[in-house]
Amino acid sequence: MEGKRLLLDVRPGATEPLLSSGDLDGDWEIHASDCIDGAKTLVRDRTFQVGVIALNATDLPTTAIEELLVATPQTRWVALVKAGTLADEALRRLIYQVFFDFHTLPLDLARLRATLGHAYGMATLNNTARDCEGDCNMVGQSPPMRELYRAIHKASRADAPVLIHGESGTGKELVAQAIHKSSARRNSPFIAVNCGALPANLIQSELFGHERGAFTGAHRRMTGKIEAAAPGTILLDEIGDLPLDLQVNLLRFLEDHRIERLGASSPMEVNVRVIAASHVNLEQAVAEGRFREDLFYRLNVLRLKVPPLRMRVGDVPLLSKRFFDQFRAEAGPSVRGFSSGALQSMANYSWPGNVRELINRVRHAMVMGEHALITAADLGLTAMTPAGDMTLDQVRDDAERLVIESTLQRIPSNISEAARQLGVSRVTLYRLMQKHELRP
Numbered sequence: 001m002e003g004k005r006l007l008l009d010v011r012p013g014a015t016e017p018l019l020s021s022g023d024l025d026g027d028w029e030i031h032a033s034d035c036i037d038g039a040k041t042l043v044r045d046r047t048f049q050v051g052v053i054a055l056n057a058t059d060l061p062t063t064a065i066e067e068l069l070v071a072t073p074q075t076r077w078v079a080l081v082k083a084g085t086l087a088d089e090a091l092r093r094l095i096y097q098v099f100f101d102f103h104t105l106p107l108d109l110a111r112l113r114a115t116l117g118h119a120y121g122m123a124t125l126n127n128t129a130r131d132c133e134g135d136c137n138m139v140g141q142s143p144p145m146r147e148l149y150r151a152i153h154k155a156s157r158a159d160a161p162v163l164i165h166g167e168s169g170t171g172k173e174l175v176a177q178a179i180h181k182s183s184a185r186r187n188s189p190f191i192a193v194n195c196g197a198l199p200a201n202l203i204q205s206e207l208f209g210h211e212r213g214a215f216t217g218a219h220r221r222m223t224g225k226i227e228a229a230a231p232g233t234i235l236l237d238e239i240g241d242l243p244l245d246l247q248v249n250l251l252r253f254l255e256d257h258r259i260e261r262l263g264a265s266s267p268m269e270v271n272v273r274v275i276a277a278s279h280v281n282l283e284q285a286v287a288e289g290r291f292r293e294d295l296f297y298r299l300n301v302l303r304l305k306v307p308p309l310r311m312r313v314g315d316v317p318l319l320s321k322r323f324f325d326q327f328r329a330e331a332g333p334s335v336r337g338f339s340s341g342a343l344q345s346m347a348n349y350s351w352p353g354n355v356r357e358l359i360n361r362v363r364h365a366m367v368m369g370e371h372a373l374i375t376a377a378d379l380g381l382t383a384m385t386p387a388g389d390m391t392l393d394q395v396r397d398d399a400e401r402l403v404i405e406s407t408l409q410r411i412p413s414n415i416s417e418a419a420r421q422l423g424v425s426r427v428t429l430y431r432l433m434q435k436h437e438l439r440p
Ligand SMILES: Nc1ncnc2c1ncn2[C@@H]1O[C@H](COP(=O)(O)OP(=O)(O)OP(=O)(O)O)[C@@H](O)[C@H]1O
Pocket: 137, 138, 139, 140, 166, 167, 168, 169, 170, 171, 172, 173, 174, 175, 279, 319, 322, 355, 356, 359
């Protein structure tokens, strides 16, 4: 990392820098800011490897910190906290999800020095892995994602088959592309075939090709996808759906790198790397006789698991920011970002449809929502799961606002009907709308 060590020291209200470069090992370049806004300006101009921020549950709005963290994906942040503040649940969650480490005050210079050294080391490591991340467009800094980047990096240096396992929508295809793009085959084709999307009689031609006249209706010779991918990479997606007889053909190809077009008189050699992906558990498919054991062992040389989004909720703010930027053109000009309620609801949600569901919810909220800051309701999520530090009154208030808001969205032009469905009078509904600053 260009031999430069940068530290951003953010301590709201602080009158002098916490550290001087003489306090630390190595040549740190230290930039201090006494407010979050000042820090946001600093990170616009340069990338910091390490940031130190004093967190105080009472005087820092969480959203401001979140915005700073989202804007600094390459920075490893260390929180400075007073011992007592760790009782605050929201603060604890924030530290746990996005911080590299924390340091409890009073300052112990030797310990902090070691922590900052580690943080710098991790930032450097991550930068090596970013080669892949940059090429392949993958977003996420959580420990499971960093582990995945390392696995992608290793798999891309090898040429053995890869088996990618992960729930639907976790990013299996993106991982396969990442391996291809960082491998020696990067300048050759990458072709993905969904083995579950075609009927059994077509998938054979699709994969292996056929000669003219191989069967009724085969008027022309067709090149199969495996041959077309040479000398690149073929992704066999949903490999668990491959019919048993074709599993034999594939096994033969993996063994001797030869394929036989349907109707051809002799096999031909093809140089292609095979990546297979599956959302079903293939071991179980083997146990149930739906998948050939020998093929499973042939494919299962390098195995990568893509973690479900619920195992990396710390990445949700980064991912949602990415998709927000991606779909900005489709949204109204007044949509500016996510409300803290929206961020909270996204952090509490279990994301059964994983990243694909996140994309759909963000896109829907951006196009259909009518607030400058996207709300939990715009995302179709409830803000009902309360954060640990909310009073009962705050929870009631949130719930009230949410129900009224969604009713008004459903029945925008009929206040009487909305009031009837909510079981209150029109006057009460108007009063509540005023209280929550809602308009029909
Ligand atoms: N880490 C990530 N960063 C950015 N985008 C991502 C990430 N993971 C997934 N996506 C996006 O989410 C969508 C779903 O990813 P992908 O198609 O790779 O998932 P999949 O596991 O193959 O899903 P399925 O099992 O449904 O085929 C894609 O639009 C992809 O670009």
